[in-house]
Amino acid sequence: MxxxxxxxxxxxxxxxxxxxxxxxxxxxxxxxxxxxxxxxxxxxxxxxxxxxxxxxxxxxxxxxxxxxxxxxxxxxxxxxxxxxxxxxxxxxxxxxxxxxxxxxxxxxxxxxxxxxxxxxxxxxxxxxxxxxxxxxxxxxxxxxxxxxxxxxxxxxxxxxxxxxxxxxxxxxxxxxxxxxxxxxxxxxxxxxxxxxxxxxxxxxxxxxxxxxxxxxxxxxxxxxxxxxxxxxxxxSYKTNRVMTLLTLISAIFLPLTLITGIYGMNFDYMPELSWHYGYFIIMGIMLFISIAMLMYFKIKKWL
Missing domain, CATH: 3.30.460.20 (CorA soluble domain-like)
Known part of the structure; x- marks a missing residue:
């Protein structure tokens, strides 16, 4: 002390x-x-x-x-x-x-x-x-x-x-x-x-x-x-943006997956399989669908 x-x-x-x-x-x-x-x-x-x-x-x-x-x-x-x-x-x-x-x-x-x-x-x-x-x-x-x-x-x-x-x-x-x-x-x-x-x-x-x-x-x-x-x-905003982008990508690939699924069924009698330019035609259609959907998303301002 x-x-x-x-x-x-x-x-x-x-x-x-x-x-x-x-x-x-x-x-x-x-x-x-x-x-x-x-x-x-x-x-x-x-x-x-x-x-x-x-x-x-x-x-x-x-x-x-x-x-x-x-x-x-x-x-x-x-x-x-x-x-x-x-x-x-x-x-x-x-x-x-x-x-x-x-x-x-x-x-x-x-x-x-x-x-x-x-x-x-x-x-x-x-x-x-x-x-x-x-x-x-x-x-x-x-x-x-x-x-x-x-x-x-x-x-x-x-x-x-x-x-x-x-x-x-x-x-x-x-x-x-x-x-x-x-x-x-x-x-x-x-x-x-x-x-x-x-x-x-x-x-x-x-x-x-x-x-x-x-x-x-x-x-x-x-x-x-x-x-x-x-x-x-x-x-939360960043997560929503990522989820929106993934959803749009899924939406674009959905019709493409449908087309590839149809032509991947291996039936013997599918008329398009014998087309000489069938592959290029289908690829062109898939490309057109992709571009059309991208333009639609752009117009809607989803991208």
Whole structure:
């Protein structure tokens, strides 16, 4: 456990609770693994989430003397990584699996003038939500690239695989962002965490970022739906064209097959078999039938 405390703008760090002086302005307990040292803080562990539990439910709980909320950062695999944040008096407790280190620098946050535990907790939430943009924009860029491919590579076997892979990533992003949106609503309406005008302004900014991200997600969702529908429609059109061509070819060869079938019956008494020019006459008739049918199909615009 890393402990940061601030006394008259001086920031110090320790790993022992007993080393914290009594006149601190702000104490930040950053915990990555619950142990005997962190047990001294009296954390209600049943309400905490970690990556081991597999529980992915952002929550806000207002106790009598403290407030807990759990927000979710987004890992490289787009899966939710829980960050537990507890605000109690001049104390801030964060419990996570290391993901917070990628989002903020604790000492930098503590250097902000007049920083307090609530402001720091909102800063964590703000940076967490801001980090969602990268995942959303990455998916959006892949959709644009896929849309460019659609005009030149519609029949590629991997095209639809790419569409469904993007939609799978989109669902993972949505799975993180939607619950956090509900968390922000809970913080704003149900608890005593946000009271000052600055804090309300930060929460509004977080809410606006989430709405922008949801707009991006909806746009990507619509685009992938259109790409998929266009792909299916295009391939259905191509299939129909092929089936039409095969049907016309079959229609042309049907009378020719009839003629060859008749003259292939090997009867002894077939007058045409003894004609000197019978073969050329029959071939001419078959050629005439083929050309006539092709011209008829052309006039009907079936070809």
């Amino acid at each position: 890393d402990i940061y405390y601030k006394v008259q703008k001086e920031i110090s760090q320790t790993s022992k609770i007993d080393d914290i002086p009594e006149n601190v302005d702000f104490v930040w307990y950053d915990i990555q693994e619950l142990d005997s040292e962190s047990a001294q803080l009296g954390i209600v562990t049943k309400d905490l989430e970690d990556i081991k539990t597999g529980s992915y439910l952002p929550k806000y709980i207002d106790y009598n003397d403290s407030r807990l909320f759990v927000c979710h950062a987004m890992g490289m695999d787009l899966k939710a990584q829980p960050i537990n944040i507890i605000v109690s008096g001049n104390q801030l407790i964060t419990y996570h699996n290391g993901i917070l280190d990628d989002l903020i620098d604790i000492e930098t946050v503590l250097k902000i003038d007049d920083i307090n535990p609530v402001d720091a907790s909102l800063t964590i939430l703000e940076r967490t939500v801001e980090n969602y943009f990268k995942a959303a924009y990455d998916v959006e860029e892949d959709v644009f690239a896929l849309e460019d491919r659609q005009g030149t590579n519609r029949q590629s076997r991997g095209f639809m695989d790419d569409v469904f892979e993007i939609r799978s990533r989109l669902l993972k992003v949505k799975r993180v962002i939607l619950p956090v949106s509900e968390l922000v609503i809970s913080i704003r309406t149900e608890g005593r965490l946000v009271e000052g005008s600055h804090q309300k302004s930060v929460l509004r900014h977080i809410d606006l970022m989430l709405k922008r991200q949801m707009n991006i997600i909806r746009s990507i969702d619509d685009m992938t739906d259109e790409i998929r529908d266009n792909y299916v429609s295009y391939n």
